[in-house]
Amino acid sequence: MLMPLLPLALFPSPLRLGALASLALLAGAAAPPGGDGRDMAIVDRVTWGTTPSSAAALTGHKAADLIDAQLRMPADASLPAAAQAQIDAMEIARTPMAALVVTVDAENRAANALTDPDAKKAARDAYNKHIGALSTEAATRSILRDLYSPAQLREQMTWFWFNQFNVQAAKRDIRAMVGDYEDQAIRPHALGRYRDLLEATLRHPAMLRYLDNDQNAAGHINENYAREIMELHSMGVGSGYTQKDVQELARILTGVGVDLKPDAPKLKPALQPLLVRAGLFEFNPARHDFGDKVFLGHRIKGSGFDEVEQALDLIAASPATAHHVSERLATYFTGDAPPAALVSDMAATFQRSHGDIAAVLRTLFKSRAFDASLGTAFKDPIHYAVSAVRMAYDGRVIVNAGPILNWLNRMGEGLYAHETPDGYPLTSAAWTGPGQLGVRFEIARQIGSSSAGLFKPPVPGATDQPAFPQLQNALYFNSLQHRLSAPTHTALDQAVSPQDWNALFLSSPEFMRR
Amino acid sequence: MIDRRTLLKTAAIAAPLVLAGRAFAAPQAGGARMLVVFLRGAYDAANIIAPTGSDFYATARPTLALKKPDPANPDAALPLDADWSLHPALKDSILPLWQKKQIAFVPFAGTDDMSRSHFETQDTIELGQPISGTRNYQSGFMARLAGAIGTDKPIAFTDQMPLIFRGGSRAIPNVALNGIGKPAIDQRQAKLIEAMYKGQHLGASDLGGSVAQGFSVRDTVYKSISEEMMAANRGAVSPKGFELSARRIGRLMRDQFNLAFVDVGGWDTHVNQGGAQGYLAGRIGELGRGLAGFADEIGPDAWASTVVLVVSEFGRTFRENGDKGTDHGHGSVYWVMGGGVAGGRIVGPQVKIAAETLNQNRDLPVLTDYRALTGGLLARHYGLEARRLQMVFPGTAPVDLKLV
Numbered sequence: 001m002l003m004p005l006l007p008l009a010l011f012p013s014p015l016r017l018g019a020l021a022s023l024a025l026l027a028g029a030a031a032p033p034g035g036d037g038r039d040m041a042i043v044d045r046v047t048w049g050t051t052p053s054s055a056a057a058l059t060g061h062k063a064a065d066l067i068d069a070q071l072r073m074p075a076d077a078s079l080p081a082a083a084q085a086q087i088d089a090m091e092i093a094r095t096p097m098a099a100l101v102v103t104v105d106a107e108n109r110a111a112n113a114l115t116d117p118d119a120k121k122a123a124r125d126a127y128n129k130h131i132g133a134l135s136t137e138a139a140t141r142s143i144l145r146d147l148y149s150p151a152q153l154r155e156q157m158t159w160f161w162f163n164q165f166n167v168q169a170a171k172r173d174i175r176a177m178v179g180d181y182e183d184q185a186i187r188p189h190a191l192g193r194y195r196d197l198l199e200a201t202l203r204h205p206a207m208l209r210y211l212d213n214d215q216n217a218a219g220h221i222n223e224n225y226a227r228e229i230m231e232l233h234s235m236g237v238g239s240g241y242t243q244k245d246v247q248e249l250a251r252i253l254t255g256v257g258v259d260l261k262p263d264a265p266k267l268k269p270a271l272q273p274l275l276v277r278a279g280l281f282e283f284n285p286a287r288h289d290f291g292d293k294v295f296l297g298h299r300i301k302g303s304g305f306d307e308v309e310q311a312l313d314l315i316a317a318s319p320a321t322a323h324h325v326s327e328r329l330a331t332y333f334t335g336d337a338p339p340a341a342l343v344s345d346m347a348a349t350f351q352r353s354h355g356d357i358a359a360v361l362r363t364l365f366k367s368r369a370f371d372a373s374l375g376t377a378f379k380d381p382i383h384y385a386v387s388a389v390r391m392a393y394d395g396r397v398i399v400n401a402g403p404i405l406n407w408l409n410r411m412g413e414g415l416y417a418h419e420t421p422d423g424y425p426l427t428s429a430a431w432t433g434p435g436q437l438g439v440r441f442e443i444a445r446q447i448g449s450s451s452a453g454l455f456k457p458p459v460p461g462a463t464d465q466p467a468f469p470q471l472q473n474a475l476y477f478n479s480l481q482h483r484l485s486a487p488t489h490t491a492l493d494q495a496v497s498p499q500d501w502n503a504l505f506l507s508s509p510e511f512m513r514r
Numbered sequence: 515m516i517d518r519r520t521l522l523k524t525a526a527i528a529a530p531l532v533l534a535g536r537a538f539a540a541p542q543a544g545g546a547r548m549l550v551v552f553l554r555g556a557y558d559a560a561n562i563i564a565p566t567g568s569d570f571y572a573t574a575r576p577t578l579a580l581k582k583p584d585p586a587n588p589d590a591a592l593p594l595d596a597d598w599s600l601h602p603a604l605k606d607s608i609l610p611l612w613q614k615k616q617i618a619f620v621p622f623a624g625t626d627d628m629s630r631s632h633f634e635t636q637d638t639i640e641l642g643q644p645i646s647g648t649r650n651y652q653s654g655f656m657a658r659l660a661g662a663i664g665t666d667k668p669i670a671f672t673d674q675m676p677l678i679f680r681g682g683s684r685a686i687p688n689v690a691l692n693g694i695g696k697p698a699i700d701q702r703q704a705k706l707i708e709a710m711y712k713g714q715h716l717g718a719s720d721l722g723g724s725v726a727q728g729f730s731v732r733d734t735v736y737k738s739i740s741e742e743m744m745a746a747n748r749g750a751v752s753p754k755g756f757e758l759s760a761r762r763i764g765r766l767m768r769d770q771f772n773l774a775f776v777d778v779g780g781w782d783t784h785v786n787q788g789g790a791q792g793y794l795a796g797r798i799g800e801l802g803r804g805l806a807g808f809a810d811e812i813g814p815d816a817w818a819s820t821v822v823l824v825v826s827e828f829g830r831t832f833r834e835n836g837d838k839g840t841d842h843g844h845g846s847v848y849w850v851m852g853g854g855v856a857g858g859r860i861v862g863p864q865v866k867i868a869a870e871t872l873n874q875n876r877d878l879p880v881l882t883d884y885r886a887l888t889g890g891l892l893a894r895h896y897g898l899e900a901r902r903l904q905m906v907f908p909g910t911a912p913v914d915l916k917l918v
Contacts, residue, residue, distance in 0.1 A: 433688065435689055436675065509721065
């Protein structure tokens with residue numbers, strides 16, 4: 001038997017012994033695994049999808065313990081060795097992002113400098129292949145963490161925040177930056193302080209490229225990023241800031257940009273001390289508008305990068321931010337149209353705790369609205385794909401995330417692929433259209449019928465490792481089947497093969513919800 | 515007096531095309547149809563419907579400008595009137611439509627969005643909301659149009675649900691014409707899945723209806739389209755494959771759908787875009803063949819009451835840049851085609867093109883707002899009164915260019 005050790009890490013260490021004991025019981029089929037239906041539903045909501053072993057690990061414990069453990073889980077929680085080895089072999093894991101970006105930039109320039117058309121095309125193809133591979137590595141790493149990280153809630157929140165602070169990899173050279181953006185700007189802060197998260201995204205070259213702030217300079221104002229910080233990342237559209245605030249924030253952000261050059265820019269002596277450089281991030285005072293600004297009703301004296309810090313303090317402390325962020329979190333975790341009272345409780349926690357994301361989530365998870373929503377939220381495509389693979393293979397680590405990335409693209413929620421800064425929609429209406437559901441059933445059939453390429457190493461000439469999806473598993477017999485509707489039972493009873501049964505189960509309305 | 519919806523229902527009962535257990539009504543033979551084609555990436559309109567009457571045009575584009583009309587030169591532009599000419603790559607596709615007066619061009623068209631950002635301005639167009647207000651990303655103008663005209667046959671020929679069709683009172687299907695293979699879910703499985711979803715709701719959405727519609731649309735499209743499929747190109751149908759897909763859209767709109775959207779990428783030409791020949795010429799030739807092929811496939815009856823509106827997010831810089839390309843600009847040229855279009859005309863307000871009339875000394879001004887243009891077109895095409903038009907383009911006064 002494959003020992004599903006991983007989900008035990010869902011719990012803080014004192015609980016692990018009990019969980020191990022219950023696994024032993026499960027192996028003997030002496031007792032049904034899992035807590036009550038509510039606890040099971042919470043596991044399904046707080047993780048990327050229940051698996052037989054995560055349900056088994058719940059035995060004897062309350063879901064409240066799981067939530068506490070998940071809220072405290074650090075960003076460096078260890079992955080199973082088979083997943084970690086795949087990540088360790090990646091170029092993005094071995095080489096710092098700044099070096100990667102400089103390398104691919106040099107490849108791009110060299111290709112463009114060629115005059116022979118054939119040589120130029122070959123060099124450009126090589127550049128595109130290289131930078132594309134970096135983005136694929138990042139996406140693969142992200143999927144492996146979603147599938148197998150013990151820090152399941154952190155990984156969900158990493159997806160949530162990436163989407164809130166969306167960048168699209170396809171723009172300019174962001175493909176070489178996007179893995180680092182997710183790993184270094186988002187993940188460490190996903191359960192931390194909102195103010196830190198906001199600044200980490202602001203200091204990342206992927207964001208500065210994506211929203212053009214690297215072109216925002218005194219006398220050549222580009223308002224793109226300034227507007228989206230307030231409209232999308234923090235306060236929310238229509239929350240009271242004005243066009244004048246956008247313009248003032250854009251002025252505050254002048255000079256905040258990206259610099260690939262090894263040497264600092266030449267500056268007048270008076271400006272030297274105001275230069276800020278960290279990796280590819282650069283605040284160049286020579287490009288900054290040093291005039292005084294009035295932002296959100298506060299006077300900000302022209303002084304350099306400190307203006308940005310002051311502006312971020314004001315944004316993060318704004319009641320509009322507390323409300324907007326809470327509303328988005330509540331929508332993500334409870335489904336469409338969360339109750340206003342829940343959002344206002346969360347916003348109160350946000351303000352009281354100075355933007356402590358874990359505290360806001362605790363308020364959410366303790367609410368009656370959260371309980372009432374269990375099992376009713378419609379899975380978005382990534383939840384659908386990841387939960388299906390988790391259910392089908394439990395802790396057995398896939399060796400090729402390519403099929404999953406492809407499914408996400410087909411379902412219209414590809415990783416790093418959303419073009420606009422608003423991120424993918426959080427509400428179900430975007431995913432329940434006739435076209436979307438049709439594609440989802442096709443994918444259900446692929447996942448249910450065979451290993452679908454998930455166990456075929458992504459190297460030329462590789463052959464599939466033997467694998468078969470196990471959906472009629474202990475979790476199904478002990479728990480899930482009792483919650484299926486009569487029409488779903490009737491349909492499953494008409495399955496003509498295990499593959500057919502799998503496809504129907506993964507297509508069922510119950511599996512679409514969490 | 516029988517209204518159109520009742521007629522459709524009656525038609526469905528009389529001659530049902532049953533697919534996946536659901537009756538599917540064909541659009542009315544003479545019913546108003548509309549296709550919106552979005553050229554994503556801001557096509558260089560000034561080299562497609564070129565102002566060859568302006569001397570400044572040749573000066574501003576020393577290497578890119580099309581040559582003035584000259585019957586002896588196959589690379590010269592094709593005259594439309596004293597001021598404007600057509601790109602020679604459109605000689606066999608679009609010029610005949612012009613001669614039949616089935617296509618009109620609206621120069622100096624676009625939006626009041628001055629961001630010169632592709633996605634910002636594409637959103638502006640797809641949402642169709644006033645630029646000064648706050649954006650509702652869950653309400654695209656074609657979804658609102660579907661509601662206003664009460665059509666029950668809208669479809670997006672895209673792999674994602676485009677913003678333009680988002681929102682609306684009922685789910686609108688999207689089908690990628692570049693990724694369709696033989697459906698893996700067979701009819702038996704489809705029936706079982708439909709049975710599981712019958713009566714299932716999610717908030718206001720009827721999942722059961724959506725599932726059934728999804729299978730029938732899939733089957734409809736698959737039935738209409740054979741195996742040979744074009745390669746995917748970043749979501750938008752690539753111009754290379756556009757001719758093929760446009761013909762398929764024509765057949766599908768003749769038989770099944772009456773309000774449709776498709777996008778075509780590959781128009782962001784900052785570098786080496788070419789003139790009479792070259793990259794852009796290849797794209798525009800493919801687009802022209804596609805649109806002419808669409809008109810051909812939809813057939814004379816449906817074509818007579820069909821409008822095709824071709825839009826792009828903005829025009830490009832009027833002067834060529836240092837890389838023999840063009841950068842992000844402002845005013846563009848929109849196309850309006852159809853069997854009943856009052857075409858063969860360059861329509862809407864114009865200004866003499868010269869250095870001093872450029873917008874911000876950079877690009878062409880917008881003299882016809884696309885909401886006003888499209889609103890006016892919709893008012894005539896669908897007989898929409900002011901109240902319904904306000905649902906589609908709130909806060910916009912339509913401009914009647916008498917295009918249909």
